[in-house]
Amino acid sequence: MEDAVKREFDNKIKRLTKSRAYLDFCEEAYGYRMYLFNMTDKAQLDFIFREIPLDAADTVLDLGCGCGSILNALTKQSGCAGVGLDRLDSGDVALHSPSASYIHGDMDDLAAYRLQPTVTLCVDSLYFVRDLQKLLRQLCAVPHNRLYLFYSQYLFEESAADAQTLRAERTTLACALNACGVSYQTIDYSENERRLYEASLRALEKRAGAFEKEGNLDLYQEKRKETLLGQTLYDTGRASRYLYLC
Numbered sequence: 669m670e671d672a673v674k675r676e677f678d679n680k681i682k683r684l685t686k687s688r689a690y691l692d693f694c695e696e697a698y699g700y701r702m703y704l705f706n707m708t709d710k711a712q713l714d715f716i717f718r719e720i721p722l723d724a725a726d727t728v729l730d731l732g733c734g735c736g737s738i739l740n741a742l743t744k745q746s747g748c749a750g751v752g753l754d755r756l757d758s759g760d761v762a763l764h765s766p767s768a769s770y771i772h773g774d775m776d777d778l779a780a781y782r783l784q785p786t787v788t789l790c791v792d793s794l795y796f797v798r799d800l801q802k803l804l805r806q807l808c809a810v811p812h813n814r815l816y817l818f819y820s821q822y823l824f825e826e827s828a829a830d831a832q833t834l835r836a837e838r839t840t841l842a843c844a845l846n847a848c849g850v851s852y853q854t855i856d857y858s859e860n861e862r863r864l865y866e867a868s869l870r871a872l873e874k875r876a877g878a879f880e881k882e883g884n885l886d887l888y889q890e891k892r893k894e895t896l897l898g899q900t901l902y903d904t905g906r907a908s909r910y911l912y913l914c
C-alpha cells in the first residue's frame with residue numbers, strides 16, 4: 669500500500685512538473701503560477717506567503733515538500749533557509765535558493781536527520797505518516813519550532829457517528845495533537861477547499877485537449893476523478909479542512 673502511494677506520487681509529480689497544461693491549470697485553479705499538489709486555494713497560499721512571520725534568521729522545514737514550489741517562494745521572499753523533505757527522487761525536486769537543501773527521506777525517520785527548524789510546514793503530507801504522534805512529539809521537541817499544518821479530513825464512507833470527526837478538534841490530526849498535549853489554534857478552510865474543487869474542475873476540463881496532446885490524458889483523467897470525489901464529499905457533508913497552528 670505504502671509502495672503504491674509512493675509510486676503514484678513519483679509518477680504523477682515527475683510527469684506533471686514537465687507539463688505546461690498542468691502549470692496553466694495550477695495558475696487558474698490555485699491563483700499562483702507554480703506546480704502544486706495540494707488543496708490550498710489562493711487564500712491559503714496567501715496565508716503561507718504573507719502571514720507566516722519569516723526572516724533570514726529562520727529555517728523552514730517543508731515536510732512532504734513535493735517538487736519544492738512553496739519552499740522556493742518562501743526562501744526567495746524572506747531570505748530564510750529551507751529544508752525540503754520528501755520521498756521523491758532528488759531529480760524531481762528543484763530547490764532554487766543556495767540556502768535550501770533537499771533531503772530524500774521519510775517523514776517517519778525525522779529524528780535521524782537532526783533538523784532544527786524554526787518553522788515546520790506540512791501541506792497535505794501528514795496523511796502519509798505511519799506514526800503521527802511520534803512525528804508531532806519530535807517536531808514539538810525542537811525549541812522555538814512553529815508548526816503550520818494543513819489538513820483535510822475526509823469520510824469516505826457515510827456514517828453519522830464519524831461526522832463528529834469533521835470538527836476541528838476531532839479530526840485525526842487534532843486527536844494526535846491532543847494526545848501529545850500540544851495546544852493549537854485552527855483556521856477553517858473547508859469552504860475554500862469546496863470552492864477549489866469547483867474551480868479545479870473548470871480549469872481542468874477546458875484543458876483536456878492540451879493534456880492529451882502532451883500524452884498526459886491518463887493524469888488528466890485521474891485528476892478529474894479525484895476532483896469529482898472531493899466535490900461529492902463536500903456535497904454530502906463528508907469533508908472538512910483546517911490549518912492547525914501550533
Ligand SMILES: C[S@@+](CC[C@H](N)C(=O)[O-])C[C@H]1O[C@@H](n2cnc3c(N)ncnc32)[C@H](O)[C@@H]1O
Pocket residue numbers: 677678681703704705706731732733734735738753754755756773774775776790791792793796797
Ligand atoms: C499531496 S503531496 C503534497 C506536496 C506538496 N506539499 C504540495 O503542497 O504541493 C504529498 C507529498 O508527500 C510526500 N510523501 C508521502 N509520504 C511521505 C513520507 N513518508 N516521507 C516523506 N514524504 C512523503 C509525497 O511524495 C508528496 O510529495
